Amino acid sequence: MYDYLIVGSGLFGSVFAYEANKRGKKCLVIDKRNHVGGNIYTKNIAGINVHEYGAHIFHTSNKKVWDYIQQFAEFNRYTNSPIAVYKDEIYNMPFNMNTFSRLWNIKTPNEAKEIIEKQKKESGITEPKNLEEQAISMVGKDIYEKLVKGYTGKQWGKPCTELPSFIIRRLPVRFTYDNNYFNDLYQGIPIGGYTQIIEKMLEDIDVRLNYDFFEHREELEKCAKKIVFTGMIDQYFNYCYGELEYRSLRFETEVLDEDNYQGNAVVNYTEYEIPYTRIIEHKHFEYGTQPKTVVTKEYPAKWHKGDEPYYPMNDDKNNSLYARYKELAAQEDRVIFGGRLGMYKYFDMHNVIEEALKCVEKEFDN
Ligand code: FDA
Incomplete structure (x- = not known):
């Protein structure tokens, strides 16, 4: 019998699992994807760490979070300047x-x-x-x-x-010659990609990939004393109040036989007529000097049930629907809902770490 079943090996689930394991709790992490890391997963292609689910730049002003993440990787000095x-x-x-x-x-x-x-x-x-x-x-x-x-x-x-x-409500306007996109104190990219961070967090923990909670729900609910659920909260409750909405994305990745395609990691295309919003050239996140390059075009897409839910649509209609699910969640005393899908909120990585550490503190240190 496990102490915790953690549904989702993204940043939220992995931080929780790491901290629980450190406190002697036995954990099982499952993920329906064929890899760990959720949306921060990076894959090595042609020697380049490719951000498979869109550009991920770590930034925070929270020293505690910055120190926390440094345990798992060394970060470079990358500054986002699209x-x-x-x-x-x-x-x-x-x-x-x-x-x-x-x-x-x-x-x-x-x-x-x-x-x-x-x-x-x-x-x-x-x-x-x-x-x-x-x-x-x-x-x-x-x-x-x-x-x-x-x-x-x-x-x-x-x-x-x-x-x-x-x-x-706000458009960032800055009257200095500073191209740094973020105002945060700390910023960078993990040298060697993000996947190593999750792998280190889950090093001593049982992990099952290609394993969907809803396909094995009965068995899984019995295998642990408590559940940390980082999947879609409406799906957990069988959409009993209706479906929450998301905005989706489609990525088109190519390996190019040249060393430098666009001279910058992130280039936005602001004309309506060009269907993608940006092109990411991954090697520039880590100052790569490989002979080839990998680029990804990012296309915004309408979300349909079953598509990857990238961005929660936090408008009034969806927020009030989420509030109803949150009430149901509060009654599940054996289940903790966390992360961007479990809490139906757009979180940056530093927010997710903050939320997961808050959750750990509440669970273990009270
Ligand atoms: P995440 O979605 O990563 O993990 C949830 C996991 O649960 C997934 O692996 C999923 O497969 C699994 N799962 C779901 N349902 C399941 C089920 N039924 N059974 C089993 N497993 C299940 N942040 C930032 O700080 N800087 C940045 O530059 C960016 N850039 C960015 C770009 C794009 C395009 C997106 C969409 C997001 C960002 N982010 C970001 C945000 C960042 O991706 C986010 O903060 C974290 O990845 C969220 O981690 P979670 O663990 O909450 O969810």
């Missing part, structure tokens, strides 16, 4: 002085602020009724037209005029 391509123009992201000087041929923060203020005023928007109006009232027309409109429309599968304004 490039945006609009037609034949190249811009730096996030919107900063490099973007503004390229757009308007200006040099100083005051010049940039003046132009943005002028465009906001000219728009005459006081109460934004949709995402387009919201964005223009925050950053003006030029940035909206070239860098927000097509990209956001593709991401959500609808024109910005049909999207609610709350989706972009």
Whole structure:
């Protein structure tokens, strides 16, 4: 008999399993995929660590989380500084002085602020009724037209005029020549990829792959005293209140017979007419010098039941549905729901570690 059955070998399940095992608890980790790691899984192709489920850049301002993750891998100094391509123009992201000087041929923060203020005023928007109006009232027309409109429309599968304004309450604008996408204190990529981190966490723990909880539910529920469930919470309850919605993605990966395809790890394509949102060139996450390169095009996709659920749609409708499932979850005293699917929330990796450590503390240290 195991102390814990952990459903899902992603970051949440693996941190929990590692900590429980350290405290002498016997754990079984299962995953329906054929590998551990969930969405942070990296696979070595042509000597390059490929982020199989989209670009993963670790960033946090939480020293405890940063120190925690360093136990499992050495991190490099990678700084996310994406490039945006609009037609034949190249811009730096996030919107900063490099973007503004390229757009308007200006040099100083005051010049940039003046132009943005002028465009906001000219728009005459006081109460934004949709995402387009919201964005223009925050950053003006030029940035909206070239860098927000097509990209956001593709991401959500609808024109910005049909999207609610709350989706972009904030657009990062920085009046310095700093291309670092994140404001966090700590940032990097594990040298050698993310999979090693999970493998180290699960080193002394029983793991079963290609093993779906719902196909073996009866047997699995009997094999452990408690369950940590990091799959879809609505599926756990047999969709009794209806289905939660997600946004999905499709990845197209190619090995190219050249050493440097685009000169940057992340290049966003902001025109609506180009169907993918970005191209990732994986070797640049680790300053790779291999003779070949691996690139992945990321296409946003509508989610249907059975597809990979990448992003929870945290709008009012889905959040209130989740609240009902959460009430059911509170009544399951033998089951802990965790991670982005179990808690129906978009979490970055550092958030997941924080949540998992909170859960560990509640379970063992009280
Ligand atoms: P995760 O989904 O990783 O793990 C859940 C596991 O449970 C999966 O392995 C799944 O197969 C398994 N499972 C589900 N149902 C099951 C069942 N019925 N039976 C058995 N197993 C089951 N974060 C960040 O900090 N920086 C970044 O740059 C990015 N980038 C990024 C890009 C993209 C495209 C996405 C979608 C996400 C990111 N993230 C990110 C977020 C990051 O991926 C996320 O924080 C963690 O991977 C979440 O870990 P979890 O363990 O919660 O879920």
